[in-house]
Amino acid sequence: MSEPEDVSRGLPATSWAVLGMLTFGEELTGNDLKKWADWSVGFFYWSPSISQVYAELKKLEAIGFVESRVVSEPGVRGRRLYAITERGTDALRTWSRDAPVEVPVLKHGVMLRLWMGHLNDPERLKALVAAHIANVELQLRRAELHADHTDDEPAWSFPRMTLRWSVRYFRAEIELARELFDEIDNASAEFAKVADHDQFGSPLPISPGRWKNVEAHVHSLAQDNSDI
Structure with missing residues (x-):
């Protein structure tokens, strides 16, 4: 018998962030999740647009990690509430425990x-x-x-x-x-x-391409460390 397909494979960290926000015992709308992210996760990882939140929810619901229901009140437009499923919780727990630790990417x-x-x-x-x-x-x-x-x-x-x-x-x-x-x-x-400067006023280095040698040296050190 073949192994069941791992639908979580390839999910970006933003998907796991959305799932994580659904693990605090509340059903949330997409707008709630946007506010939740801005309130907490946005300080150190992700401050999403509302369209990103709904795109993640749609994807997660399609693979069975999230389920939703529409709640209607008299005179008020219905709200779609999202909740994490048992399958989604298990997948999130596995990712949180076993995913490799990545080097943070700084975009300053x-x-x-x-x-x-x-x-x-x-x-x-x-x-x-x-x-x-x-x-x-x-x-x-x-x-x-x-x-x-x-x-x-x-x-x-x-x-x-x-x-x-x-x-x-x-x-x-x-x-x-x-x-x-x-x-x-x-x-x-x-x-x-x-x-010396070029015709646009940009500086001309004394040793053009020197940074390439530095990068080669760094790569060599990294290779040596990986062999230890």
């Missing part, structure tokens, strides 16, 4: 702009960093508020733990960003030593 828009800081002037770069700090301070206050409002709910002890982690993360991000003000000045002073 401000750092990308600083990386190409030679196209800008130091004061403008500092203004970008200041705006970034203001944004993170807002996120910090929100995370603190959300964490504080979970203190009397034992069922949310693990979400509370991740919210507290988010608070520490945002504080660390603010400190790292503040260090950039002096580093921008240092980088600008070093950049002034560039001798």
